[in-house]
Amino acid sequence: MAMISRRKFLTALGAASGAAMVGGAAWGIDASTQRSAPRTQASTSGPLVLITLYGGNDGLNTVIPYTDPAYKAARPNLGYDPSVVLAMADGLGLNPKLTGVHGLWGQGKLAVVRGVGYPNPNLSHFESMDIWQTANPADGAGTGWLGRWLDATGTDPMRALSVGTTLPLALRGQSQSASAVTATSINVPGGPQFEKPFTLMQAPGPDRTGLAGQIAGSGNNLIKVKGQLDALHTHIPSTTGPPTTASTPGSPSGAGRTRSAGQGTLSASDVTAPLGIVAALINAGSPARVYQVSLGSFDTHADEKANQEKLLANLDEGITSFLDAVAANPAGRNAVLMTYSEFGRRPIENASGGTDHGTAAPLFVAGHNVKGGFYGEEPSLTHLDANGNLVFNVDFRSVYATVLEKVIGFDSKDVLGGTFPTLGFV
Amino acid sequence: MADQTRSDIALLYRRAGFGIRPDELDALTGAGYNAAVDGLLAGLGSAPDPGGDSVTVPVFHIYQRPPKNFTQAQRKAADAVYATELRDLQDWWLNRMIKTSTPLREKLTLFWHGHFATGVVKVRDAKLMYLQNQLLRTTGAGPFDQLVQAVAKDGAMMVWLDTATDVKDHPNENFAREMMELFTLGVNNYTQDDVVAGARAFTGWRYDRLAYEYRFVPRLHDYGSKTYLGQTGDWNGEDAVNIAVRNPVSPRFVMAKLWSHFAYPVTPAEPVITDLVAAYGPSMNLTSALEAMFKHDAFRTATTRTNLVKQPIEYLAGAARALGLDATADRTGSSPSHGSGRPLAVIATALGQTPFNPPNVGGWGQNAYWLDTSTALVRQEAALFLAMRADLTSIGSIPPSQRPAAVARMLSIDGFGPTTMTALAAAQTNPVQLMALALASPEYVLA
Numbered sequence: 001m002a003m004i005s006r007r008k009f010l011t012a013l014g015a016a017s018g019a020a021m022v023g024g025a026a027w028g029i030d031a032s033t034q035r036s037a038p039r040t041q042a043s044t045s046g047p048l049v050l051i052t053l054y055g056g057n058d059g060l061n062t063v064i065p066y067t068d069p070a071y072k073a074a075r076p077n078l079g080y081d082p083s084v085v086l087a088m089a090d091g092l093g094l095n096p097k098l099t100g101v102h103g104l105w106g107q108g109k110l111a112v113v114r115g116v117g118y119p120n121p122n123l124s125h126f127e128s129m130d131i132w133q134t135a136n137p138a139d140g141a142g143t144g145w146l147g148r149w150l151d152a153t154g155t156d157p158m159r160a161l162s163v164g165t166t167l168p169l170a171l172r173g174q175s176q177s178a179s180a181v182t183a184t185s186i187n188v189p190g191g192p193q194f195e196k197p198f199t200l201m202q203a204p205g206p207d208r209t210g211l212a213g214q215i216a217g218s219g220n221n222l223i224k225v226k227g228q229l230d231a232l233h234t235h236i237p238s239t240t241g242p243p244t245t246a247s248t249p250g251s252p253s254g255a256g257r258t259r260s261a262g263q264g265t266l267s268a269s270d271v272t273a274p275l276g277i278v279a280a281l282i283n284a285g286s287p288a289r290v291y292q293v294s295l296g297s298f299d300t301h302a303d304e305k306a307n308q309e310k311l312l313a314n315l316d317e318g319i320t321s322f323l324d325a326v327a328a329n330p331a332g333r334n335a336v337l338m339t340y341s342e343f344g345r346r347p348i349e350n351a352s353g354g355t356d357h358g359t360a361a362p363l364f365v366a367g368h369n370v371k372g373g374f375y376g377e378e379p380s381l382t383h384l385d386a387n388g389n390l391v392f393n394v395d396f397r398s399v400y401a402t403v404l405e406k407v408i409g410f411d412s413k414d415v416l417g418g419t420f421p422t423l424g425f426v
Numbered sequence: 427m428a429d430q431t432r433s434d435i436a437l438l439y440r441r442a443g444f445g446i447r448p449d450e451l452d453a454l455t456g457a458g459y460n461a462a463v464d465g466l467l468a469g470l471g472s473a474p475d476p477g478g479d480s481v482t483v484p485v486f487h488i489y490q491r492p493p494k495n496f497t498q499a500q501r502k503a504a505d506a507v508y509a510t511e512l513r514d515l516q517d518w519w520l521n522r523m524i525k526t527s528t529p530l531r532e533k534l535t536l537f538w539h540g541h542f543a544t545g546v547v548k549v550r551d552a553k554l555m556y557l558q559n560q561l562l563r564t565t566g567a568g569p570f571d572q573l574v575q576a577v578a579k580d581g582a583m584m585v586w587l588d589t590a591t592d593v594k595d596h597p598n599e600n601f602a603r604e605m606m607e608l609f610t611l612g613v614n615n616y617t618q619d620d621v622v623a624g625a626r627a628f629t630g631w632r633y634d635r636l637a638y639e640y641r642f643v644p645r646l647h648d649y650g651s652k653t654y655l656g657q658t659g660d661w662n663g664e665d666a667v668n669i670a671v672r673n674p675v676s677p678r679f680v681m682a683k684l685w686s687h688f689a690y691p692v693t694p695a696e697p698v699i700t701d702l703v704a705a706y707g708p709s710m711n712l713t714s715a716l717e718a719m720f721k722h723d724a725f726r727t728a729t730t731r732t733n734l735v736k737q738p739i740e741y742l743a744g745a746a747r748a749l750g751l752d753a754t755a756d757r758t759g760s761s762p763s764h765g766s767g768r769p770l771a772v773i774a775t776a777l778g779q780t781p782f783n784p785p786n787v788g789g790w791g792q793n794a795y796w797l798d799t800s801t802a803l804v805r806q807e808a809a810l811f812l813a814m815r816a817d818l819t820s821i822g823s824i825p826p827s828q829r830p831a832a833v834a835r836m837l838s839i840d841g842f843g844p845t846t847m848t849a850l851a852a853a854q855t856n857p858v859q860l861m862a863l864a865l866a867s868p869e870y871v872l873a
Contacts, residue, residue, distance in 0.1 A: 126786045167798055180800030189807040197852035201863050205845030210732055212868035218797040303498050351494050
């Protein structure tokens, strides 16, 4: 399992030869080449890498209150025995599959924000995910929280990149959106002879105003992102193999789809390949300030243990491989990974070996320069809400305010419509 | 004048349908624009649809709630049945859009699917989604109050917004809130107290998922007095719908939604909405409102022509219709030779619009919502794919300089601006590339 994931990760990084690779050093990129790279102006400010966990991850079996009698009482079958839990502190420990993340905890590179949620929790996946992605706890309506940052900071399509076929609401603004990519480079469909007419089709022109201009503009952004990605690739040493190349998965076969051998189709249940793409981009000097990847589904109403463990093992591999890969890169060392899910799950297990929709949950913040430790209080397992769910104590917008202010470098009030206290993890 | 009429009817068929073939457009131009509107309106309600009805309706299993003790393998098997039926259902609807003889009714069904947005991801029963789709098709041009009453008791809706779990002791606010906010009144036109009172009115509503029937369970209903949208009484669910659709703000909200999706996005305060509300009237006549909209002077304007982007489903169905392809992108009437199957639904998903699965209860967005780098890439890929599958000999057999105009006619658009013409000139010796570029041009991506 771990070996397969590792290979996938290396493949995503473009290490087609399978040659041994030790962290980011294999890229041969150091601070001096970063600074001399044309166009990219790589800064040593770290980007935010947002990891969306779809389906509602069970927080109580991720960061486990294994010494709390109420945990054992609520989870007679699903509960983890103290002997297998990876101990942290305060009577909490990590899921046994999170060995790499536990290593980060030991190195002080993992922050765990406990009991994150919002008032009047919504138990619908869809509405709660909208609430998280819009940062609008009233009804989840409106633009994405990072979309509002994009709206306010110009038009460069490389400011935020989402790896995957669909662009989450979080990254959609009124007039600006993140760019969606599925590889470290973009191939215009139709082969080289189609590139010229395709490029001409996206050109601005006096006859293209309003929406017609926006339609051409999105194609023009695609070409700009392609150009920036192509430029980055000149800084990827050839010894690590060719850059991965793909058009959007999900497109019909035969539709001008090209993909270099070895690169599988991105899967919703694997986060290692997308994080490998992010690592490769950061190491190549990508100027993006925000990346987004996703993993699912954590909706474990039944047979939770096997399903969640598989996903957490994948997450563990993704996070640790990513941090290894960017360790030698100044921006990579300052990169901040942050997980979130639409909600946690109910403390009391159900009759199907699973758990139902819950509320507050812990989230991970990881990075070489993250200030590890616990933030926020662990929710009580004995003082639950009317639905038998945990009561939150850290508003998720405090976490957003922290990464907006301290990672992205933007006034969080403009995005969140209010002031929320920042946390100390960066 | 004939050219203007031709252009106006092409616009009408792009908005009220899925485009029009050049020979059909020629035939309609002589009788004039209003006659073309009347022809589309005649296809509403229970009018026959030989084209659409030629598409075989999928077979659905009888829904069985998975027993709690289902094993992983049994769940996987059940999921596989569900996934197959959903794919069949998506193909069925896309093929209806491509083949329909009553395009306005099919387009109106798509509009209501976005308005009463219900997602199969939660409903998890293709037959329930099919039944809702048929309901929108047959009732979508009737009086609006009857439409909302029917949707409120629709099984897919009751599962989607949890009406089916609404009980006296623990009213679920989900349907009551969205019925007011998204279906009838608009945000900020009701209070949280109205939501609570509305939820109490819907208590006792149930859906029998084996019989596929709505049921009312009196012992679960709250018969107490409720003050809801300013009126006090022992309201039940039907009352809650009736009071909402008769609220003074409702007609402008509903008519603005209609204008926004068929003409261009507006707020309920827009002056043109007053004219639609007059046609809609106290009987909430949607057919009259549609007629008033399409025959309105403001409809046939440059503002309309430049302010709406095709949503992916109409983009794909329209392109397939123009190119003589079906939902699997096989040439209509030819034997299925490509084998891969159902690319239109796959492309629609890649473009962000999965039929029967809107992203949330708010439905899909408009215009800029469909414009990002990912959709730009997928749109061009899809355009190449469709162009490769199409029979383009009629384009290839004419001189290259005449080809862009011929492509525009095929796609029921007026023509291309100078910037697009420059790009097309670079590809006009290759009919597939030319068609693919045209399909991705701003002129065609605009609705």
